[in-house]
Amino acid sequence: MDLPVISNTAPASGGGCSSSGCGTAPDALSHLPDHIRAKVQDHPCYSEEAHHYFARMHVAVAPACNIQCNYCNRKYDCANESRPGVVSELLHPDQAIKKVLAVAATIPQMTVLGIAGPGDPLANPERTFETFRQLSEKAPDIKLCVSTNGLNLPKYVDEIAKHNIDHVTITINCLDPEVGAKIYPWIYWENKRIRGVEAAAILIAQQQRGLEMLVERGILVKVNSVMIPGVNDEHLKEVSRAVKAKGAFLHNVMPLIAEAEHGTYYGIMAQRSPSTEELQAIQDECAGDMAMMRHCRQCRADAVGLLGEDRGAEFTLDKLDAMEIDYDSAMARRKEVHDAIIDQLEARRALPAAPAAPATALDSSAPLPAPLPEDSRPVLMAVATAGQGLINQHFGHAREFLVYEASPAGVRFISHRKTELYCVGGDTCGDEGQDGVSADSILDRTIAALAGCEVVLCSKIGFEPWGLLEQAGIQPNGEHAMEAIETAVMAVYRELAEAGKLATPAPDQKRA
Amino acid sequence: MALSITEACVNCWACVDVCPNTAIHESDPVFAIDSDKCTECLAEFPEAQCAAICPIECAIVDELGTPLNPLGSLTGIPVEKLQELLAVATRGQPAST
Numbered sequence: 001m002d003l004p005v006i007s008n009t010a011p012a013s014g015g016g017c018s019s020s021g022c023g024t025a026p027d028a029l030s031h032l033p034d035h036i037r038a039k040v041q042d043h044p045c046y047s048e049e050a051h052h053y054f055a056r057m058h059v060a061v062a063p064a065c066n067i068q069c070n071y072c073n074r075k076y077d078c079a080n081e082s083r084p085g086v087v088s089e090l091l092h093p094d095q096a097i098k099k100v101l102a103v104a105a106t107i108p109q110m111t112v113l114g115i116a117g118p119g120d121p122l123a124n125p126e127r128t129f130e131t132f133r134q135l136s137e138k139a140p141d142i143k144l145c146v147s148t149n150g151l152n153l154p155k156y157v158d159e160i161a162k163h164n165i166d167h168v169t170i171t172i173n174c175l176d177p178e179v180g181a182k183i184y185p186w187i188y189w190e191n192k193r194i195r196g197v198e199a200a201a202i203l204i205a206q207q208q209r210g211l212e213m214l215v216e217r218g219i220l221v222k223v224n225s226v227m228i229p230g231v232n233d234e235h236l237k238e239v240s241r242a243v244k245a246k247g248a249f250l251h252n253v254m255p256l257i258a259e260a261e262h263g264t265y266y267g268i269m270a271q272r273s274p275s276t277e278e279l280q281a282i283q284d285e286c287a288g289d290m291a292m293m294r295h296c297r298q299c300r301a302d303a304v305g306l307l308g309e310d311r312g313a314e315f316t317l318d319k320l321d322a323m324e325i326d327y328d329s330a331m332a333r334r335k336e337v338h339d340a341i342i343d344q345l346e347a348r349r350a351l352p353a354a355p356a357a358p359a360t361a362l363d364s365s366a367p368l369p370a371p372l373p374e375d376s377r378p379v380l381m382a383v384a385t386a387g388q389g390l391i392n393q394h395f396g397h398a399r400e401f402l403v404y405e406a407s408p409a410g411v412r413f414i415s416h417r418k419t420e421l422y423c424v425g426g427d428t429c430g431d432e433g434q435d436g437v438s439a440d441s442i443l444d445r446t447i448a449a450l451a452g453c454e455v456v457l458c459s460k461i462g463f464e465p466w467g468l469l470e471q472a473g474i475q476p477n478g479e480h481a482m483e484a485i486e487t488a489v490m491a492v493y494r495e496l497a498e499a500g501k502l503a504t505p506a507p508d509q510k511r512a
Numbered sequence: 513m514a515l516s517i518t519e520a521c522v523n524c525w526a527c528v529d530v531c532p533n534t535a536i537h538e539s540d541p542v543f544a545i546d547s548d549k550c551t552e553c554l555a556e557f558p559e560a561q562c563a564a565i566c567p568i569e570c571a572i573v574d575e576l577g578t579p580l581n582p583l584g585s586l587t588g589i590p591v592e593k594l595q596e597l598l599a600v601a602t603r604g605q606p607a608s609t
Contacts, residue, residue: 064524066565068586068587074567075522075568119525185586188530192564265589268593
């Protein structure tokens with residue numbers, strides 16, 4: 001059985017949704033065939049829309065790995081870090097079950113449980129599948145997912161199918177073993193450590209075979225790729241075409257995270273990460289061939305909560321010991337919460353798209369807003385949100401901002417920007433959290449993280465950051481508190497147009 | 513004849529799963545090899561399996577204390593660079609958290 005190949009061609013100009021969707025389906029998923037969309041549209045890791053409402057968690061039951069990636073360092077752990085491969089507390093399967101049930105009872109919006117490491121789940125088959133086996137028995141209302149480097153995938157495809165896991169993520173960074181040799185120094189394969197091009201060739205072949213076997217069994221496959229400038233950036237377009245042709249339903253191109261203090265090969269060798277512009281350019285190019293995912297937060301392998309938040313600290317082993325969970329009653333409550341969210345999402349999906357064209361005025365005597373000039377330049381706006389698709393977060397409380405692009409064609413989600421770039425290392429990396437850094441320098445970093453945005457929308461903002469943002473050429477705006485993001489972004493875009501600010505090039509931004 | 517695990521180990525379990533003699537167990541502060549059970553895989557495989565999968569340089573050593581995966585052999589990071597980083601880490605060792 002073949003999954004249909006996905007067509008996700010962006011419209012050439014104007015006229016409705018861009019490649020990542022707008023309005024009612026602010027998503028790459030609007031282009032998917034119905035039976036796939038039905039499976040993924042309420043999944044926070046696949047649907048940009050759903051991630052405002054539903055939460056996910058990872059359990060760190062899979063510490064062992066069978067390959068080395070140059071962006072990974074197995075020695076590293078830090079509670080303040082948020083990136084793949086990092087965990088604070090490794091769990092045995094029984095502990096993982098207890099944690100999942102506790103989180104599911106406490107955070108009823110949690111619908112998805114993934115195993116993503118900190119090593120490779122399929123290099124830990126017993127611990128991984130024991131966790132899945134117990135969960136499908138004890139918490140049948142939780143969706144199960146697994147991520148893998150793909151090396152052992154062909155061997156375990158049938159086991160995956162048995163456990164009712166309907167989504168698998170494979171990290172595929174290349175198709176060319178010469179490129180692969182620059183990313184993977186070695187693999188453990190058939191009882192030997194194999195290096196270089198030979199190792200990469202085996203890994204690539206296994207990944208591709210695993211992808212085909214999953215698709216044959218009707219299991220949805222998402223492909224993750226890490227964009228490494230000068231190594232695989234251009235090559236990723238070919239990867240996108242190939243995995244789409246084999247039936248992957250979504251491609252997630254993520255930026256390399258490489259800092260010297262992480263101790264990774266790339267970090268120490270000063271391999272640079274892509275800029276947000278470079279990442280977006282590659283995502284846009286791949287989007288011609290493939291549904292693209294742009295809201296990925298590159299979670300830790302033990303993340304808990306909505307994407308972009310991490311409530312893992314509420315569910316440490318010592319706290320779990322003190323919790324008594326009645327899962328049957330929790331499951332009833334969970335169902336009520338899920339039904340309410342789905343009703344809310346469906347109501348939203350039934351609304352007309354956030355209008356770029358003038359909305360119908362309620363009072364026919366009121367003058368209609370003028371149409372936006374076709375050549376109005378697109379504007380990036382940052383939004384502080386705590387979920388629900390609303391502008392509902394104080395500027396100073398935002399740990400990340402969502403970036404939207406407004407243009408005459410509508411509003412589209414572009415990316416998220418973290419304010420505290422993963423770990424800042426040094427003095428700030430202890431229990432005292434950010435106390436080691438002055439508020440000024442945090443604010444400077446936040447403003448730097450918003451580079452390229454002309455407006456920042458939030459529920460409230462203090463006097464001092466307001467002034468500094470203005471100085472940096474970013475207009476703060478607290479007038480749309482508690483409004484839906486897309487509607488507010490379009491309203492502000494319209495105000496800019498009416499003020500005649502969209503016919504001219506973007507003003508130069510000064511770094512604060 | 514047996515291999516052993518040094519404190520460089522990060523407790524990732526990889527070796528436990530591949531040891532043909534079930535000689536490796538969880539221990540404090542790092543995993544340990546039972547010297548009565550370890551055969552260094554001489555009869556079983558061309559390479560000692562724990563050392564063939566271990567991601568950490570200098571974590572698995574032979575009876576003379578010689579690492580099977582010496583510094584610089586797994587990550588491709590030049591040895592001088594690693595030594596430089598080690599020196600900095602030892603000088604500025606923060607209190608453990």
